[in-house]
Amino acid sequence: MDLNPIMLKAGAEIMRVYAGDIAVTTKGDASPVTEADERAERIILENLKSIVPGIPVVAEEEAAAGRLPEIGNRFFLVDPLDGTKEFISKNGEFTVNIALIEDGVPVYGAVFAPALDRLFWGGGTQAFAADVKDGEIVNVMPIRVRATPEAGLSAIGSRSHGGEATQDYLKAFSVAEFVAAGSSLKFCRLAEGAADIYPRMGRTMEWDTAAGDAILRAAGGRVETLDGQPLLYGKRVQDDAPFANPHFVAFGDPAIRA
Known part of the structure; x- marks a missing residue:
């Protein structure tokens, strides 16, 4: 296609x-x-x-x-x-x-x-x-995700929707730098090996994430909910609005989570 x-x-x-x-x-x-x-x-x-x-x-x-x-x-x-x-x-x-x-x-x-x-x-x-x-x-x-850097991770996050919850989540990892970026480019930066981890603790909709998610998965990365399950699409009926996402984390090298 x-x-x-x-x-x-x-x-x-x-x-x-x-x-x-x-x-x-x-x-x-x-x-x-x-x-x-x-x-x-x-x-x-x-x-x-x-x-x-x-x-x-x-x-x-x-x-x-x-x-x-x-x-x-x-x-x-x-x-x-x-x-x-x-x-x-x-x-x-x-x-x-x-x-x-x-x-x-x-x-x-x-x-x-x-x-x-x-x-x-x-x-x-x-x-x-x-x-x-x-x-x-x-x-x-x-393009392909990169292996976990020995010098520490490059974290990437929203330019317009950052927050304290994101920084709190990243405390569990060895992060050398945090870079802000807009839109689905964050997924693409992970996919091309320019960054390593992207936590999103704010509201997103499925159309915000699906394309970047597909590219990142194809490049060897992973996108998952906070309980470690793959982020899924087509959530038509739920307590939140139709097609709303839960909080999630995108990884370049899936070994980062371990």
């Missing part, structure tokens, strides 16, 4: 909005949304329907509008603009996320950071990173 053409189309539309003045509105959950979110999601939904008809798509803005499809054991999760706060502040750390879920597991994912001209994708046991130049994918390289 090649989702990269869709990623590039959505990213190009986002960058058209990014180049001007960004109008921001607030959704019912108090989170921000922009015209870029809506335009990119429309492009993604139209293209997925054309390329892979019949597979349900759970998309962030559709979900915010109360339009949730019936899903089976195979469906897509879409976040057309992950890191809207990063987009609004124009720091470049926002992404387009698409993931394919099968039986609760993210089996394929693609993440595109259009302002950084960086694209990641992966599934199974293969993950890749590439640059994007003039709308073309160049410098494709396989």
